[in-house]
Amino acid sequence: MQQQYTNINWAKRALNFIARLGINDSYEHWTAIMQRNMAYLQEASGADQVMLIKYEDALTARVIEKDSADGDSVYISPEILEVFNDGHQPKFYHLPVGAFKPELLLLFNSPAALVMLPVKQLDFTSYMLLVWQNDIDFSEDFVEFINACFSKINETAKLARTYYSLEELKVRFNAILQTVPQSIVFIDDTGNNSWVNEEAAKLFNIDGGNVEPARLSAAMQQLRAKASNKEDIFKRGMQLFQSKDKRVKDWQWIFTEPDLFVLNVCCTPTLSKHISGMLWTFDDITQQYLFDQHLKDLNVQLEEKSRLADAQNQAKSEFLANMSHEIRTPMNGVIGMTSLLRNTQLNEEQFDFVESIRISADSLLEIINEILDFSKIESGKLELEEHPFFIHKIVEETYDLLALRAHDKGLDLLYVIEPDVPLEVIGDMTRLRQIVVNLVGNAIKFTDHGEILTSIKLANKIDDIYELEFSVKDSGIGIPEDKMHKLFNSFSQVDSSTTRKYGGTGLGLAISARLVEKMEGRIWVESEVNVGTTFKFTIHIKASTGVKEYKPVKIPKDLAGKRALIIDDNLTNLRILQGHCEHWGMHADIFEHGADGIKAIEHQHYDIAIIDMLMPDLNGIEVAKQIVNKYGNKMPLVLFSSVGHFPPEHKKDLNLFTAVVDKPIKQSYFQKMLMDKLAQAPVQKVEPGTPVIAANVTVPDTTLSVLVAEDNIINQKIVIKALQNIGQTCDVVANGLEVLSSLQRQHYDIVMMDVQMPEMDGLQATRKIIEEYGDNRPVIIAMTAGAYEKDREECFEAGMDDYIIKPFDFEDFYQKINFWKGKINK
Structure with missing residues (x-):
């Protein structure tokens, strides 16, 4: 039987409900607000029971009654509420309803009517349920009443969430700002x-x-x-x-x-x-301020110390420059006079004395150069140049320089360059050669027998940067493992005792290590005592855009298919020569003993035979004689000698050979020799009393008018005599003022200008000459003992045309005279 509410003003009750809820204007816990809503709504609606069921998670729903505490909560399965899931508006039920779960009805003690209000926000879903034990009439006024209350309940729920959010922000804001x-x-x-x-x-x-x-x-x-x-x-x-x-x-x-x-x-x-x-x-920021002030003070101190260090470095550089000049000036006298003395008639004992002086002077000059190089590196003033050069010239020029020392000890100098190494590269050829010269020189110093092998291979390539690995391997005394740490230290040697066998400043490897570092590489050593040592280093370098690889563009047609017989007691050299020949399309048979090579000719035709001079059992001349006696002149014979070494007593046997080639042989020259099969005049040892003139010296067909400006009497004599050796006369003055006076009296083609002179130095004199004579001035060649790059730059900035360092390299001296003679006579 439906309960009748015929005399109830539902609109008035709705307004009263809304008014009672509207007085809340501050934060209150959401559950408390909902409980107050339920209490007011139960009173206004006349419901027997009101409760709220809130989804907690996918497995749990919580039942909240108007007067229940948090600890009194009842939990049910969310499945009970599935009947309400599709609704966002109030729903009205006359019970029983078949879709309701029995568990839901048990919560209300078998009710007769039920109203569901969905209270949903963004972060939760809940349902407020009003229950009547007796059936009621859901009249139109009643439905409007429920809808008005439902709207207000959702509004208060939303306000509760807003107040909560504001309170949460306030707490967080205060927590952050207060901490x-x-x-x-x-x-x-x-x-x-x-x-x-x-x-x-x-x-x-x-x-x-x-x-x-x-x-x-x-x-x-x-x-x-x-x-x-x-x-x-x-x-x-x-x-x-x-x-x-x-x-x-x-x-x-x-x-x-x-x-x-x-x-x-x-x-x-x-x-x-x-x-x-x-x-x-x-x-x-008190501590930071103190730190900054301290840092400023330190920077001021550092700037002052840096200024003092720069001043000290400047003083050091000036001292070294002056020291270099003061040492090189008398050294020029020693070396120059020695060179001139060698060109005079000397007996064997006198010639030996002169050679001893020359060797000692060269050694002293080498030490001076090492100290100056090290000083430039330490002061950070050493700059690398970049010019294209052929990589094989590094090794070949090194061996040219050191071949005589190797020959005196009976050592073989060998080298191999792998085909994938670029032929032409861009870098500082002089400094790279300095490293190789140092390592090869050390190898010769510490090796009494055997060989020195220098090799170059490609270690890596990234874009246009090549990483090349150089190695210098010797068969010398080796280095103990506990001494290796000293190798690259300045002024340090493996054997530093006063009774040491091998001399030196201990700077060579230190300089090499610093140069390698500037070339973005590294240097290391592998060694075994009494077996040998291998020094290895890498550099990063660019290939020239010309020739990219160290190999011929094509196999020479004159060599393809030809067969060579190579006899040498050094197995490493045999393999290198065999590799060269095979690379050019030839076939090469190699033998370590002359007798085996001679016997091989019985069974095989050879187009050319290459024979080493110094071998045990049979030397190269004896092998050649047996070949000619047994087989006749059926093929050209080439003799490998060491630094022009050919026994004087066997000069009559030179006609046995088509060519006599110095070891180590240059690859390009070896290829040309094989192709041309031409004889080369043997390089003969200088005999006592034989005048020595540089190979590239040519006697001028026309004489030049030369003025020499030099205040040192010994150096005057050296330059005068050097010019006389090529048929050239000269006038001599002692300072820049006398140069200007001489030029007023007559014209000179060349002025050999010393830089440091009294009254007026060479730089001042040069500027005066350019100012007075302009384009009609003579060629001015600086002569200076200053070995620094800045000395060279100062000369060219002053307007000088060329530059010679004391002590003079006479071959370089003569080349410069010939060069400028050609320019003047054009």
């Missing part, structure tokens, strides 16, 4: 509101939280008044308030009394749609 170490102040632009955190409250000695703006302003002004940089603060403050964006940072307030205290002040405008203000932060 940061900075003092933080917010001032509303209206002037009605300001807020400070606890750190700011301590700083300004006021209460935290909301503060009267006037009180906060007075506290800030009082703090500024105590600062020691009040004027700077005032100026920066005026800039702040006059600027458009009202923004400032790194504004320092410095306090010195009673103790140093520094604040870093930042001010940032805060803007929203309805609120604007200024956010101030005050950060204690």
Whole structure:
């Protein structure tokens, strides 16, 4: 039987319900709000029971009654509520309803009517259920009443979530601002509101939280008044308030009394749609300020020390330059006079004495150069040049320089360059050759028998950068493992005792290591005592855009298919020569003993035979004689000698050979010799009393007018005699003033100008000559003992045309004379 509510004004009850809920205007827990809603709604609707069922998760729903506490919660399965899932509006049921789960009905003690209100927000879903034990009439007025209450309940639920969010933000905001170490102040632009955190409250000695703006302003002004940089603060403050964006940072307030205290002040405008203000932060940077001041002091000290170091380096460089000049000037006399003396008629004992002086002078000059190089590297003044050069010339020129030393010890100099190494590269040829010369020179020094093998291979390639690996392997005394750490240290040697067998400054490897480092490589050593040592180093270098690989463009047609017989007691050299021949399309048979090679001719035709001179059992001449006696002149014979070594007593046997070739043989020359099969005149040893003139010297077919400006009498004699050796006369003066006087009397084609002279030096004299004579001036060749790059640059900046370093290299001296003679006579 439906319960009748015929006399109830449902609209009035709805207004009363809404009014009662509307008085809540602050944060309240959502559950409490819902319980109050349920209490008011039960009273207004006359329901026998009201409860809220809220989804907790996929497996749990919680039942909340109007007067239940948190600990009294009942939990049910969410499946019970599936009948309500598709609804967003109130639903009205006359029970029983077959779709309801029995468990749901048990919650209400077998009701007769039920109304469901879905209370849903973004982060939760719940259902408020009103139950009547007696059936009621869901009239139109009643339905409107329920809908009005439902709307208000959802509104209060949403407000509850909003209040909760605001409270949550407030708690987080306060937690953050109260725990940061900075003092933080917010001032509303209206002037009605300001807020400070606890750190700011301590700083300004006021209460935290909301503060009267006037009180906060007075506290800030009082703090500024105590600062020691009040004027700077005032100026920066005026800039702040006059600027458009009202923004400032790194504004320092410095306090010195009673103790140093520094604040870093930042001010940032805060803007929203309805609120604007200024956010101030005050950060204690006292320690950072002290650190910065200390750092400034250190920088001042460092700058002063750097200036002193630069001055010391400058003084050191000037001292070394002066020392170099002072040493090289008498060294020029020793070496120059020795060279001139060798060109005179000497008996064997005299010639031996002169050679001893020359060798000693060259050794002393080498030591001087090493010390100067090391000084330039240590002072950071060594710069690498970049010029194209052929990589094989590094080894070949090194061997040309050191071949005589190797021959004196009976050592074979060998080298191999792998085909994938670029033929032409771009870099500093002089410094790279210096490294190789140092390593090969050391190998010769510490090797008494056997061979020195230099090899170059491609280690890696990235884009256009080639990483080349050089190795110099010897069969010498080796290096103990516990001594290897000394190798690349300055002025350090493996054997530093006073009784050591091998001399030297100990700078060679240190210089090489620094040069390798500047070429972006590394250097290391592998060694075994009494077996030998291998020094290896890498460099990074670019290939020239010309020839890319160290190999011929095509196999020479004159060599393809030809067969060579090679006899040499050095197996490494045999393999190198065999590799060259096979690379050019030839076939090469190799033999370590002359008898085996002679016997092989019985069974095989050979187009050419290459025979080493110095071999056990049978030497090269004896092998050649047996071949000719047994087989006749059926093929050309080539003799490998060492530095032009050919026994004088066997000169009559030279006609046995088509060519006599020095070891180590250059690959390009070896190929040309094989192709041309031409004889080369043997390089003969200088006999005592035989005048020695550089190979590239040509006697001028026309004489030049030469003026020599040199204040050192010994050096005057050297230059005069050197010019006389090529049929050239000269006049001599002692300083720059005399040069100018001489040029007024007559014309000279060349002026050999010493740089350091009394009264007027060579640089001043050169500038005067250029100023007075212009294009009609003579060629000016500097003569200087200054070995630094800056010395060379100074000469060219002054206008000199060429440059010769003392002590003179006479071959270089003569080449320069011939070069400028050709220019002048054009």
